[in-house]
Amino acid sequence: MSEILERIWEYRQISRVELVELTGLTSGTITNLTHDLIQLGILRENEAISGNVGRRRVMLGFDPRFYRIIGLDIGRTSFEIIVMDLNGTILQSIEREMNGVQGPEAYFQVITPTLTTVKQEIEAAGEKILGLGVGIPGPIHYESGSLLAPPNFPGWKGYPLKQMLEQQFDLVTLIEDDARTSAMAERWYGLGKSVQNLVSITMGTGIGGGVVTNGKIVRGTNGLCGQVGHMTIVLDGKMCDCGNRGCWETVGSIPGILSRWSQGSTLMELQTAIRQGEPEALRCIDETLAYLEAALVNVQNLYDPELILLGGRLFPLLAEHLDQLKPRLQSRLYAFAKDRLRIEPATFGTSQSAVGAAALMLGFLLSEPVRLLSLQDS
Amino acid sequence: MSEILERIWEYRQISRVELVELTGLTSGTITNLTHDLIQLGILRENEAISGNVGRRRVMLGFDPRFYRIIGLDIGRTSFEIIVMDLNGTILQSIEREMNGVQGPEAYFQVITPTLTTVKQEIEAAGEKILGLGVGIPGPIHYESGSLLAPPNFPGWKGYPLKQMLEQQFDLVTLIEDDARTSAMAERWYGLGKSVQNLVSITMGTGIGGGVVTNGKIVRGTNGLCGQVGHMTIVLDGKMCDCGNRGCWETVGSIPGILSRWSQGSTLMELQTAIRQGEPEALRCIDETLAYLEAALVNVQNLYDPELILLGGRLFPLLAEHLDQLKPRLQSRLYAFAKDRLRIEPATFGTSQSAVGAAALMLGFLLSEPVRLLSLQDS
Structure with a gap:
C-alpha cells in the first residue's frame, strides 16, 4: 500500500493502469487497495481529459477534503502552528513570538490554548486530524520521545514532549529535531x-x-x-x-x-x-x-x-x-x-520547520499507511 | 531470495523453520528457494545437534566448496589479489610492491599475468569464479566504470577499468573507490x-x-x-x-x-x-x-x-x-x-581494501542473487 501512495504522491494524479505499470502489482490488487483508500478519505477519483481524442480517464489523487495534518514548530524565540490538507496545501498558519519566555511550562501556557482551538475548529468542521508533527531543537531521545540536551534552550532538557502532547491532545504525535523537519519539508513539499x-x-x-x-x-x-x-x-x-x-x-x-x-x-x-x-x-x-x-x-x-x-x-x-x-x-x-x-x-522561509513538522506525518502516511490508519481509532 | 541469503549470512547457520519465522515467507517458498540455491552451489545443508535431548537439525549455511570470489586492490604503491570462498575465508593472498610503477599499462603488465594464473588455478580445480571485485583510488564514474580524476595517481585519469577487466578476464566485475571497499570489508566480514x-x-x-x-x-x-x-x-x-x-x-x-x-x-x-x-x-x-x-x-x-x-x-x-x-x-x-x-x-590491516573488493561481490550476491547468478552463464 505504501508503494501505491508514494507513486500517487510523486505523480499527483495518476490512473490505475499507470499504477499497475509502475508498481508491478496486479490490477485487481490496485483496484482493491485504492477502493479502501478512497473509502477512508485518503484518496479520491478525479476525471481528466487526456490525449487528442479527448478520452475521459479516471485519475487518482490525494483527497484534500477530509484529513488534516497539524505541524507545530517550537523554536527558541517563537512557535508556529500550521494546518495542511493531504495535498500539502497550507490551510492555516499561526505564529507567536516567544522572546523571553523560558521552559516548557511557560511555552505551553501559550501553545495549549492555541492548539486546542485549532483542533476544535477542525473537528467542528467534520474533518479529521491524521496526526500532529512537531519540530523542536534537538537532539532528541527517540525511544522515549523526550528532549536530550538542546543547547541554548534552557528548561527543556529531559522534557517528555511526545508523551505530554499525546496525553493532552489525544492525537498521533511524532517529534523530530527541527533541522531534520526542515529537510523533510523540502523532501516532501519542496x-x-x-x-x-x-x-x-x-x-x-x-x-x-x-x-x-x-x-x-x-x-x-x-x-x-x-x-x-x-x-x-x-x-x-x-x-x-x-x-x-x-x-x-x-x-x-x-x-x-x-x-x-x-x-x-x-x-x-x-x-x-x-x-x-x-x-x-x-x-x-x-x-x-x-x-x-x-x-x-x-x-x-x-x-x-x-x-x-x-x-x-x-x-x-x-x-x-x-x-x-x-x-x-x-x-x-x-x-x-x-x-x-x-x-x-x-522553499518555505521562516515556516520551513512547521511545514516540515507536517511533512513528518505525511512521510508516516506514505511509508506505513496501515499502521497510521489503525492508530486513528485506537 | 535476497532476504533469505541475508538472514543466512547474518546467522551463519540457520534452520528452515527459523527462516520461516524471520522472513515471514511460507515454508513452501523457503523449501523451494533453498533447494535451488543448494543445487547452484550457493548454500549447503549441515547437520547440527541442538538442545538438551540431542535432536538432530538440518542447518543451512553458505557452501564454501564451489564458488570463489576474487578481490583485487589496486593501490598507489602496491596491488593485492585475494581469493575467498562464500563463507569469507581467505584462501589465497598475493601482494606486489609497485613503487615507481606509473599508469595502468605498466600496472597491468604485472597484474594481468598474476590474475590470469589465479583464475586458471581456480578453474583447473573445478571451482567457479562468482566475480571480480576491484578497489582503486576514486572518485569513480560509476555509469561507465572508469576513473575520474584520482589525486596523486598519475596516468589513471579517465581509464575505463571495468570494461578493460571484463574484456580481458571474462568475469562479472564491480569496481569501487578503495575507501568504500574498506568500509565494505568491515560491513560484511568485520x-x-x-x-x-x-x-x-x-x-x-x-x-x-x-x-x-x-x-x-x-x-x-x-x-x-x-x-x-x-x-x-x-x-x-x-x-x-x-x-x-x-x-x-x-x-x-x-x-x-x-x-x-x-x-x-x-x-x-x-x-x-x-x-x-x-x-x-x-x-x-x-x-x-x-x-x-x-x-x-x-x-x-x-x-x-x-x-x-x-x-x-x-x-x-x-x-x-x-x-x-x-x-x-x-x-x-x-x-x-x-x-x-x-x-x-x-579488521584486516593492509588487506582491508582487497578483502572489501571481494565483499563488493558478496554484497551483490546477497542483494541481487537472481541477477548475479543469471550473469554467470551469459
Missing part, C-alpha cells in the same frame, strides 16, 4: 520532490542540518547525523555548548557573527552597516562568508548532495552575498562535480 | 556485521573514508560521499589536489605529516625519533593528533556512526597514541553520546 540526496541547513541562534540520503532522512546512531553547526571550523577556537571547540556555530550563527561587531547588537543594524560600507561590518561579513564557504565545502565533500538548502533567520543577510560566494565555493570543489551542486534558499 | 552505521577511514598517501548508513554503503551524487580527507581542517591552509584549501589530507596524510619534520623522510624514521623524544618529531606528532582529533569530532557530529574504523599505512604510527587521543576526543563530543562511540583499528 525542491526535494525530484532530488534524492539533499542537505538542509538552518542558520539562526544555532546552526542545524538535516540530511536526506536516497530519499530518506538520516538520524544516525544518537540522532546527531547532520549536526553541521558542530563541525570544527576554527582549530582551537571558542568553546561551544556542545563540548567541542571552534564549531561553525560559534562563529557562523547570529550570536557568533554579532560577537565580532562592536557597533551594534542586532542583525538588522549589521545589515545596514554593511550596506553603508562601515569597515568593521564589512570585515565581519567577509569572515562570515569565509566560514560559510569552508563549511559548505565540507558539506559537499562529506555528504555529496545534489542540493544544499539554506534557511533560517540569518539567511536574508547572507542571501545578498550568495552570488559572490558561489564561484568561490565552486573553485574549491572537485572539478568534475562542481557544476552539479545546487545551492538554493529553503 | 566489526560491521553487528553495526548498521559506521565510517571507515584509511590514512596513507591520501586520506579516504567509506560511509555505511543503515547497513548500506553510501556513494552520494557524484561518488564523493565520505571524502573525509577533503574536509577543511586548517582555514586558509595549503592548496590541495582536490581544489580545496587546508584539507585534512594536506596536514594529516603521510606526506602532510612528513612535510612538518626536517630530520628525516620516512614514517619509520619519524616513529623512531618520536620514541627517542626528538623535540621536532614530538611537536609533529602532537599536531598530527590535534588534526586527527578535530577530524574525528567532525566525523562524529556529521555522520553520527556507532563505530569509526581507522586503517591504512599511517595507522601503526597513530595506534600508539590512540589511548591518549580517545579521552580528549570524548571530552569534545555531546555528553550523552560520547560513551557510545567506538573507535577501532580496521
